[in-house]
Amino acid sequence: MDACCGIGGDFLALARAGCTVAAVDTDPLTVAVARANAEALGLGDRVTVSVGDAAEVRPEEYDVLFADPARRTGRGRTFDPMAYSPPWPVVLDLISRASRACVKVAPGIPYEFIPAGAEAEWVSYKGEVKEAALWTGQEGAGRRATLLPGGHTLTATGAEAPVGPAGRYVYEPDGAAIRAHLVGEVSEIVNGRLLDPMIAYITGDDPIDTPWAARYEIEDILPFSGKKLRAALRERQVGNVTIKKRGSAVDIERLRADLRLNGEKSATIILTRILDKPSVIICDTSPPA
Numbered sequence: 001m002d003a004c005c006g007i008g009g010d011f012l013a014l015a016r017a018g019c020t021v022a023a024v025d026t027d028p029l030t031v032a033v034a035r036a037n038a039e040a041l042g043l044g045d046r047v048t049v050s051v052g053d054a055a056e057v058r059p060e061e062y063d064v065l066f067a068d069p070a071r072r073t074g075r076g077r078t079f080d081p082m083a084y085s086p087p088w089p090v091v092l093d094l095i096s097r098a099s100r101a102c103v104k105v106a107p108g109i110p111y112e113f114i115p116a117g118a119e120a121e122w123v124s125y126k127g128e129v130k131e132a133a134l135w136t137g138q139e140g141a142g143r144r145a146t147l148l149p150g151g152h153t154l155t156a157t158g159a160e161a162p163v164g165p166a167g168r169y170v171y172e173p174d175g176a177a178i179r180a181h182l183v184g185e186v187s188e189i190v191n192g193r194l195l196d197p198m199i200a201y202i203t204g205d206d207p208i209d210t211p212w213a214a215r216y217e218i219e220d221i222l223p224f225s226g227k228k229l230r231a232a233l234r235e236r237q238v239g240n241v242t243i244k245k246r247g248s249a250v251d252i253e254r255l256r257a258d259l260r261l262n263g264e265k266s267a268t269i270i271l272t273r274i275l276d277k278p279s280v281i282i283c284d285t286s287p288p289a
């Protein structure tokens, strides 16, 4: 049962995977489009779409409940599950009555909204966090991160990252792992430690290749100062910088303009806090490709 099916993007994938799907949506035009999509793709015999309210759905009658509630209101995208449509209490009620359920939610869903016993999965596509899903009625409850298109998946083991001094590399974990609170697990993979206990930059001594983190080679770490940074980059003939930040309030575009760089080389700079000190890490200075 797809309890708020929209134009069918998800149920078409379910039907293609061999499921028989019943679907409802409150909006008659959307339902018409969903039906037309199913017919056009030759999946009409696997899918029944009707106009209906998710609140009226009886999840007990289906093997699996799926819901992708609307996360937009008249004022744009909403991050508050209470403003979803169908509303969150309806979604929770459906989940509680379903033998198995999968509900798509915004990646920024506050942890307190995750029902007890559900597995929460954050998904990124090509390095950008796109979505989260809550799964119930299956083995494994906890947190998971999944990377698409590769399909790598990482589950919480409770690993805690130590904190320690900068090594040769800095690793930036994929956003899905950060959202799923799996920085400790990623740190274990790269044999690393955190530069600061509150910030998700990992440092390590070995060049570990992993889909779970981008790796940068550290050249220098300076206390943050626009002037000193400009001097350090000029000295290295860096004209082109990729600026990353985490735990820093610096306005990246303003800093870029203030740096007034010109030079042949490129570099990545990371603005962060290291043990509470605003810092900048200069990495990967290289000639232009």
Ligand SMILES: C[S@@+](CC[C@H](N)C(=O)[O-])C[C@H]1O[C@@H](n2cnc3c(N)ncnc32)[C@H](O)[C@@H]1O
Pocket (backbone or CB within 6 Å): 003, 004, 005, 006, 007, 008, 009, 010, 011, 024, 025, 026, 027, 030, 052, 053, 054, 055, 068, 069, 070, 071, 085, 086, 087
């Ligand atoms: C995010 S869209 C679903 C998109 C869909 N999964 C797809 O792949 O195309 C959410 C849908 O929920 C529908 N909706 C909102 N409130 C509803 C309710 N109470 N009952 C059923 N459908 C509802 C909206 O009309 C909208 O089409």
